[in-house]
Amino acid sequence: MNERLNGKAPRKLLFLFEILSLSLIFLYSWEGIQTETYVIAVGLVLLIYFSNFLLARISKGDSYIFLIVCMLISIGIIMIYRISPDLGLKQLMWLTFGIAMFFAAYFATRYIGFWERLTPLYLIGSYVMFAATLLMGSRTHGAINWINIAGVSVQPAEVTKIILVFLLAAFYGGDEKYRRMKNAEMILMMVAYSFIGLLFLQRDLGTAVIFFGVFTGLQYIYSEDRRLIFANLGLAAVGGISGYILFDHVKVRVTTWLNPWPHINDKGYQITQSLFAISEGGFFGTGLGRGNPSFIPLSYNDFIFSAISEEMGIFTGIGIIMLFMLLVYRGFKIALRQDNQFFRIVALGISMVFGIQALIIIGGVMKVIPLTGLTLPFVSYGGTSVVTSFIALGILQGASEKRGKAGAANE
Amino acid sequence: MNSERKRIITILIGLCMGFVLLIGYLSYFQMFRAQAVRDNAYNKRLWINEDNILRGGIRDRDGEVLVYSETREGEAQRIYRFDNLYSHVIGYSLKDYGKSGLERKYNSYLVNANENTAINELINLINPSGVGNNLSLTIDHDLQMRTRDLMGGKKGSAIAINPKTGEILSMVSVPDFSIETLSENWTTVSENSDSPLLNRGTQGLYTPGSIFKILTAIGVIQKGVPEAIYECTGSTVIDGYTIRDFDESGHGPLNLEQAFAVSCNTYFADQAVAIGHDNLREIAESLLFNQKMDFDLETTDSIFPDKSIGLTDLGASGIGQGRVLTTPLNMLMTVSAVANDGYMPMPYIVESILTPGGLTIDSHRSQSIKVLDNGEAQALKRMMREVVASGTGTNAGLKGVQVAGKTGTAENSSGNNHAWFVGFAPLEDPKVAVVVLLEEEGSSGGRAAAPIAREIINFAINNVSN
Numbered sequence: 001m002n003e004r005l006n007g008k009a010p011r012k013l014l015f016l017f018e019i020l021s022l023s024l025i026f027l028y029s030w031e032g033i034q035t036e037t038y039v040i041a042v043g044l045v046l047l048i049y050f051s052n053f054l055l056a057r058i059s060k061g062d063s064y065i066f067l068i069v070c071m072l073i074s075i076g077i078i079m080i081y082r083i084s085p086d087l088g089l090k091q092l093m094w095l096t097f098g099i100a101m102f103f104a105a106y107f108a109t110r111y112i113g114f115w116e117r118l119t120p121l122y123l124i125g126s127y128v129m130f131a132a133t134l135l136m137g138s139r140t141h142g143a144i145n146w147i148n149i150a151g152v153s154v155q156p157a158e159v160t161k162i163i164l165v166f167l168l169a170a171f172y173g174g175d176e177k178y179r180r181m182k183n184a185e186m187i188l189m190m191v192a193y194s195f196i197g198l199l200f201l202q203r204d205l206g207t208a209v210i211f212f213g214v215f216t217g218l219q220y221i222y223s224e225d226r227r228l229i230f231a232n233l234g235l236a237a238v239g240g241i242s243g244y245i246l247f248d249h250v251k252v253r254v255t256t257w258l259n260p261w262p263h264i265n266d267k268g269y270q271i272t273q274s275l276f277a278i279s280e281g282g283f284f285g286t287g288l289g290r291g292n293p294s295f296i297p298l299s300y301n302d303f304i305f306s307a308i309s310e311e312m313g314i315f316t317g318i319g320i321i322m323l324f325m326l327l328v329y330r331g332f333k334i335a336l337r338q339d340n341q342f343f344r345i346v347a348l349g350i351s352m353v354f355g356i357q358a359l360i361i362i363g364g365v366m367k368v369i370p371l372t373g374l375t376l377p378f379v380s381y382g383g384t385s386v387v388t389s390f391i392a393l394g395i396l397q398g399a400s401e402k403r404g405k406a407g408a409a410n411e
Numbered sequence: 412m413n414s415e416r417k418r419i420i421t422i423l424i425g426l427c428m429g430f431v432l433l434i435g436y437l438s439y440f441q442m443f444r445a446q447a448v449r450d451n452a453y454n455k456r457l458w459i460n461e462d463n464i465l466r467g468g469i470r471d472r473d474g475e476v477l478v479y480s481e482t483r484e485g486e487a488q489r490i491y492r493f494d495n496l497y498s499h500v501i502g503y504s505l506k507d508y509g510k511s512g513l514e515r516k517y518n519s520y521l522v523n524a525n526e527n528t529a530i531n532e533l534i535n536l537i538n539p540s541g542v543g544n545n546l547s548l549t550i551d552h553d554l555q556m557r558t559r560d561l562m563g564g565k566k567g568s569a570i571a572i573n574p575k576t577g578e579i580l581s582m583v584s585v586p587d588f589s590i591e592t593l594s595e596n597w598t599t600v601s602e603n604s605d606s607p608l609l610n611r612g613t614q615g616l617y618t619p620g621s622i623f624k625i626l627t628a629i630g631v632i633q634k635g636v637p638e639a640i641y642e643c644t645g646s647t648v649i650d651g652y653t654i655r656d657f658d659e660s661g662h663g664p665l666n667l668e669q670a671f672a673v674s675c676n677t678y679f680a681d682q683a684v685a686i687g688h689d690n691l692r693e694i695a696e697s698l699l700f701n702q703k704m705d706f707d708l709e710t711t712d713s714i715f716p717d718k719s720i721g722l723t724d725l726g727a728s729g730i731g732q733g734r735v736l737t738t739p740l741n742m743l744m745t746v747s748a749v750a751n752d753g754y755m756p757m758p759y760i761v762e763s764i765l766t767p768g769g770l771t772i773d774s775h776r777s778q779s780i781k782v783l784d785n786g787e788a789q790a791l792k793r794m795m796r797e798v799v800a801s802g803t804g805t806n807a808g809l810k811g812v813q814v815a816g817k818t819g820t821a822e823n824s825s826g827n828n829h830a831w832f833v834g835f836a837p838l839e840d841p842k843v844a845v846v847v848l849l850e851e852e853g854s855s856g857g858r859a860a861a862p863i864a865r866e867i868i869n870f871a872i873n874n875v876s877n
Contacts, residue, residue, distance in 0.1 A: 221418040279445030325430040355426040
């Protein structure tokens with residue numbers, strides 16, 4: 001109860017931010033205010049107000065993660081709207097749908113009790129997702145990671161991320177019969193590597209790194225055979241090096257990471273444009289609407305961090321990084337407080353997905369690490385990304401509530 | 412259980428450190444790297460800024476306006492008053508093709524986008540249509556015109572410098588191009604086989620030929636054998652290959668001073684071998700061969716080959732053939748060091764940067780580095796005087812002014828020799844040093860380049876203000 005009262009103060013700050021940034025949007029588009037502008041403003045405030053209100057009513061769990069995410073989506077949608085009002089409206093739609101799915105996922109986590117017993121389903125589900133991508137996938141920006149379902153483009157890998165977390169949680173924290181099989185952990189590692197290999201084939205390097213990170217993290221915490229961890233790291237090194245030698249698209253990433261400037265007109269174009277944007281912003285930014293984020297390709301998507309840094313300054317950029325750090329921290333705290341082993345691992349896995357994904361794409365657009373195409377969770381434009389991120393958050397919210405010990409039903 | 416908690420916390424700390432590192436790098440990038448990235452000519456934002464800002468003007472040393480901007484029909488227009496004359500110094504500033512020359516190097520000053528402080532940003536918010544800073548150059552416009560006239564119809568470069576301060580007085584590279592019409596003619600100009608876009612004076616690499624003998628002569632002096640008599644028979648065999656003199660009948664017995672005056676190839680080839688690769692390379696590198704040069708315009712590094720070249724090539728290097736390559740600017744700095752008693756002045760073109768209101772933001776301070784002993788410099792001065800007084804460079808001689816210099820006729824793969832002259836005047840109190848390079852001229856330095864240098868020196872001594 002005490003925690004929920006405390007939740008009100010940050011919520012007020014959140015609204016203060018919204019009011020300020022929306023007034024900037026109004027100022028920016030003063031000469032050509034359209035209905036869209038009002039729709040965005042009213043829609044965003046209402047959406048966030050009601051979802052927070054509702055959540056406080058129904059969930060006794062963590063009261064911060066949703067607030068943190070609300071801040072992230074607010075920054076994101078305002079930037080997206082400023083880049084393209086059309087996309088901004090669509091993003092508002094996706095956010096609404098995403099938040100609905102957040103509640104759905106929350107209730108599903110809360111009221112359905114057999115999640116830890118579905119290991120085979122997770123396994124089959126993942127492979128089906130991969131097969132669907134490889135068979136029906138279309139290539140965008142070099143990666144085959146989209147499929148078209150009833151006119152809507154979906155990225156199956158985004159869904160598979162969540163399934164992977166459940167698979168690992170079910171293995172380490174659920175039904176013991178799989179863990180007792182001969183060489184069980186070895187088989188799990190092979191499964192994980194088959195996923196990573198398939199992602200390599202789809203050229204979805206960013207997601208491959210997330211899979212590797214989540215798997216390695218959970219293996220580090222829960223594996224009983226510590227030698228396997230070293231085997232995993234060794235295998236990753238070998239895989240990384242052979243990937244570099246075998247695949248040109250990997251080589252290009254490394255070349256443009258080491259020195260993009262000689263390739264400024266072709267393969268180094270994206271990253272150099274991103275660096276131009278970040279350096280233009282300075283600490284305080286050029287001001288909303290006063291920069292040129294549209295010079296960066298995919299400024300509303302993979303490179304939204306650079307676009308935000310340009311117009312809102314790296315202080316906002318640092319703010320975003322800190323929000324993700326807080327989100328990860330809260331997620332881990334949820335895990336530490338959770339007595340149910342399965343949900344503890346789910347909470348860890350989801351927090352790691354958020355954390356690693358943010359690290360990879362932010363580090364990528366800053367040229368700290370090689371650039372791999374990924375969305376910045378909750379901030380970037382994109383239907384699948386928004387919806388699956390909210391589903392993952394809903395699960396995390398569900399996992400933040402007290403539960404019985406794992407395996408109680410089995411023993 | 413306990414180890415599980417520990418490991419969870421380890422992972423959490425790892426992730427958090429990742430985020431902290433990103434924050435650290437982002438701050439570091441913004442403080443120390445962002446400026447250089449932002450100034451990259453490929454950054455399209457530079458252009459956007461300029462739509463609001465009237466680019467600053469550029470004047471010569473006497474205040475003559477060379478370039479300015481004005482608003483015509485609501486649009487900022489850049490007026491290049493002398494167009495071709497400054498195509499390599501001032502350069503172009505085009506939306507589609509980027510920038511070059513001073514327009515590029517000093518862009519942030521010209522658009523006044525440099526001081527990105529919070530207060531400036533606020534001022535810019537209120538009044539975004541600013542006016543850029545002005546540049547004041549060391550160039551003398553009249554001398555620049557004279558130099559261009561003298562180089563008319565040729566291919567090559569001529570540069571005049573004040574050897575004491577490093578002020579560039581004129582700099583011409585031909586063929587040049589029209590800045591005003593460059594946008595329309597981009598393909599023709601950029602694909603022209605004569606490379607008019609190239610600033611030959613700072614970026615062209617050429618076989619130096621006999622002017623490199625200045626460096627070999629330094630080696631002879633440092634070795635302490637300038638008076639030793641050498642018997643020139645018109646050719647010499649080094650490591651099985653024969654190096655011939657221009658005049659194959661042979662110069663007879665010579666010491667350094669006499670060999671320098673007649674530009675005896677066999678003498679300097681044999682001396683180079685005697686000096687040795689390491690010593691000769693050291694001399695060349697002290698004179699900025701193989702070194703990055705800091706200058707207002709883009710430069711290419713002169714090349715002195717590494718040890719793998721063998722004795723024949725070393726002998727050839729001693730007379731400036733073989734694989735030695737230099738830029739005219741580098742040779743001009745070398746001769747300036749001789750003129751300036753062993754101190755090599757660092758060349759510069761931008762004297763000061765002024766606000767639109769006339770306040771000085773930044774002004775250049777002359778710098779020089781000691782590269783030769785005073786004794787070495789005086790000996791070279793005497794020898795170079797002899798070249799003009801009675802040797803290969805008599806065409807550079809003037810009445811009433813003691814000119815010193817060195818000619819060069821460089822064989823190269825084209826079959827037509829480059830004609831070189833480097834020199835300075837007056838001998839005792841040098842006011843101007845000059846380099847003239849005529850690319851693939853097919854004539855000798857003394858015949859083709861020395862007369863042009865003479866006219867530039869004559870004009871500079873009589874007309875350039877201090």
